Amino acid sequence: MNTNAMEQPVVIVGAGFYGAVMAERFASAGRRVLVLDKRPHVGGNSWSRPDPDTGVEEHVYGPHIFHTSDETVWEYANRFTTFNGYRHTVWARRRGKIYPLPFGLAAINLLLGRSMGPAEARAWVAEEVAREGISEPRNLEEKALSLVGRTLYDAFVKEYTEKHWGRPATELPAYIITRLPLRWTFDTNYYSSRRQGIPTDGYGAWFHRMLAHPNIELRLSTDYFDVRGTLPAGAPLIYTGPIDRFFGYKHGRLGWRSVRWEKEVKDTPDWQGTSVINECDGSVPCTRVYEYAHFTPERRFERTIVHREYSFAPGPDDDTFYPVGTPEDAAILAKYRAEAAATCPGTVFGGRLGRYSYWDMDKAIAVALADYQKLASGAPGGIRE
Template sequence: MTPSSAPAAGPAGRPLHIGMAGAGLSCAVIARELAEQGHRCTLFEKRPHVAGNCHTERDEKSQVMVHIYGPHIFHTDDDEVWALVNRYMRFMPFVNRVKATARGQVFSLPINLHTINQFFGKTFSPAEAEAFITQEQADTSIADPQSFEEQALRFIGRELYETFFRGYTLKQWEVDPKRLPAAILKRLPVRFNYNDNYFFHKHQGMPENGYTEMVEKMLDHPNIEVKLGTPLAPDALAEFDHVFWSGPVDGFYGYDLGRLPYRTLDFQRSEAEGDVQGCAVMNYCDEAVPFTRITEHKHFSPWETHAASVCYTEFSRSCGEADIPYYPVHLTEGDDLLKAYQARAAAEPGVTFVGRLGTYRYMDMDVTIRAALDTARAFLAKH
């Protein structure tokens, strides 16, 4: 018997029947790992497609591959995760070179030597730029930054912070940057060279035929059943030997303690001929501009050629009951409501909470996959 078909022992020596809420990356990875060890997995997905918020589909008119819920760019240093996604879909090279419109000019992000020289009207060398930022711009009186704003002031100074981050952050979170944790800004590097690659991971790319086809292949296994347009009701948990829940952790409990705060996104879609903005992502940093960025989706597939274009203008707002939650909101003053839900979830028998919504934390796709792999392997080790 091959490893992919050998059943793992469950109660009374039988394979387990696993229920899963959601068919995004977390549950897809876990389901495949468990299915290959002989367990039967049933995934319930309330939307009409798999892949969650990284769902992609081709626009019928332009044939552009559109990231329906906003752009998802894969980047990782995890060799195993990179090998896993390439098992189901070939990843093509893609470098995210973000531009930013601010104060009537277009700059390069993340802040790099070109940005610094352009903004300050200088011709600094790398060493000169680093000395200028660290010694003349940065607020070195802030020894231990606790907030987003303190983190920015400590490392890049007030001028760069107020130009590129303050207005954008206010639009994205609708919260004063003084109340946001410093960790949010730690993901945005400053470079004292002309490297304008937004990410620094060794593996970067896009799935050749989109994320949805990749996840569909991941779920293509005789031990996996997917029920689209069908949510998993909490009162149906008893039907399964174990449940992996990738929906909102507060939703599992019927929001009985209150709703955890999320940000959601609205997209104003537009179509045009030709090249609209010349890049995949253009941030709009001025607070007076109501949207945060415009994404031009054909640039996410640079190996393809399209005469027409599809753009999304992105607006961020507080998530309502009927909205799709995107980003969990963490504040510097603590999360008492979250702690209460997490305490209940940790003690929940027969249920494992996974993914961005189940654990209430923002995770890039590679981190999501790594967490799912680790969760699946820990579960198999116990069964």
């Protein structure tokens, strides 16, 4: 950043993890920072707050479990929050029965009605996989079959995935399925990260502490595109909104999948006995059912909140959540990145929307910390890979 730019506040669009970490880092280094977010709250999709009706900590944009094996990220997070001892499990409902995920000895044995140990289960999966004979998977279905075989794929992956993404698994890119690991134990922990938990007083409180720096000015309910002409001229810009929106969609729209939630308050302290149940049957319209009270077993509530999650194809005004990432999307993205490099090399495109990437929270924090280091050390140009 040049000398003139150094006198200006850093303008950050978006108060999710990427934007908030950047804001905190620049402010702590003595820079003035202006953070804009079009939503009426900080925290982006990770935001949570106590539900005014029940007191349950509600994750307003779906369940967020913090987990990481990155000690730098863990240490950074612990400057602003403590975590409770929650350990995440996910259960799957299929044809009226309940199974633990990810695929491990419990799910496999329950599905097959057997009692296999690790060696036998490995051999069974290897046989299932070999039967498919897929060495170079070209799409999600082939990738899943090459990893777990037909029986597990048909039971737990196919209908759930097609419901979530709204298209046949044969038309989805293969990379998506790497998020379903296989285990040869009865361990039902969903994550294998070294660190895990839910912020003790919620994500909202965590974000407020990160952003409570005298150098940070926060403007909520403010869309960047409504005010961009009024912002300080020459101020450095970190933009964490959708990259295609930044350029007025001139090269086309990137593919996204969105989710919405139906909320219900149940007049009981515990309704489903766990935080997350995946609905694997294609005939059930929702994909997941959440009960947030289970994230904070240290707190007691008289009533509980349930969210049912539904996937849909977003319209122009809807929030976007999961990048689809087809080859057509990759071609469009390449055009926007080239345009960014040519026309606004000093602008940083960050976060999951600016980079068009699915990132967990720890990744958003890790990338923001790394990008900040590059900017602070005077790396030329914007950062966009």
